[in-house]
Amino acid sequence: GDSVTQMEGPVTLSEEAFLTINCTYTATGYPSLFWYVQYPGEGLQLLLKATKADDKGSNKGFEATYRKETTSFHLEKGSVQVSDSAVYFCALSDYGGSNYKLTFGKGTLLTVNP
Amino acid sequence: DSGVTQTPKHLITATGQRVTLRCSPRSGDLSVYWYQQSLDQGLQFLIQYYNGEERAKGNILERFSAQQFPDLHSELNLSSLELGDSALYFCASSGRGRSGHANSPLHFGNGTRLTVT
Numbered sequence: 001g002d003s004v005t006q007m008e009g010p011v012t013l014s015e016e017a018f019l020t021i022n023c024t025y026t027a028t029g030y031p032s033l034f035w036y037v038q039y040p041g042e043g044l045q046l047l048l049k050a051t052k053a054d055d056k057g058s059n060k061g062f063e064a065t066y067r068k069e070t071t072s073f074h075l076e077k078g079s080v081q082v083s084d085s086a087v088y089f090c091a092l093s094d095y096g097g098s099n100y101k102l103t104f105g106k107g108t109l110l111t112v113n114p
Numbered sequence: 115d116s117g118v119t120q121t122p123k124h125l126i127t128a129t130g131q132r133v134t135l136r137c138s139p140r141s142g143d144l145s146v147y148w149y150q151q152s153l154d155q156g157l158q159f160l161i162q163y164y165n166g167e168e169r170a171k172g173n174i175l176e177r178f179s180a181q182q183f184p185d186l187h188s189e190l191n192l193s194s195l196e197l198g199d200s201a202l203y204f205c206a207s208s209g210r211g212r213s214g215h216a217n218s219p220l221h222f223g224n225g226t227r228l229t230v231t
Binding site for chain 2: 034041042043044045046049089101102103104105106107
C-alpha cells in the first residue's frame, strides 16, 4: 500500500538557518504530493502541493519539488523564522479502486530559536 | 480560520463511556473526513462522508461510528471508551471528494482533545 516516510524530529534551528525536511513515498499509482503544517493548538493547513513530476510547489518561502525518479518531495526554506515553528506533515493522494486516499507521514516537529 | 468548526474543544470522560464529537464543515463543502492524532500512531484516517453517504473507511474501530446529516454537519460517536482512545480528533472538509480525497486540499478544524481516564 501507499506510505510516506519523513525524517524524524525534532528539528531545532536558529533563526535564518536553512531548512530541509526529507520526505519519501511509495505509491501504487501516480500520486499528488502535499505538505501540511500544524501550528500549536491548531489543525493542519495546506502549505504547498505538486500534482505531477518535476512540479515545484511553493508558499511562504517554502518549496518542494516532486521527484518521481527518487520518489521524494523534500521541503526546503532558505531562511527560517521563529514563526515557522510547527509540525510539518508530508502527504500523498493516490487513487486506488474506487477512491482517492490521503496518506500522511508521521510529522516532523520544527523549533526555531531566536 | 479554516471555516471548519469542531465542538467540544476538550472532553474528559471515563473508560467505558460514550461520547459524541461534532463537526461543521466549511460552507459549501460536501465532504467531511475524520482523523485521529496520537503521539504513537501519528495522524490516522478514520472515515469520510460525501453529501451524507459514507465514501471511504480507514482505520476506524467497530466501537466508533460516524454520520453526516442533511445540513452536512457530521458527528463521530465513540463508545466503550478505552484509555488508548485518548487523542486529538480532527475533522476536515473539502469541496469535492465524491471519490475520496482527490486532489483538493483538506481544511481542518482545530480538533477535539479527548482524555479517557
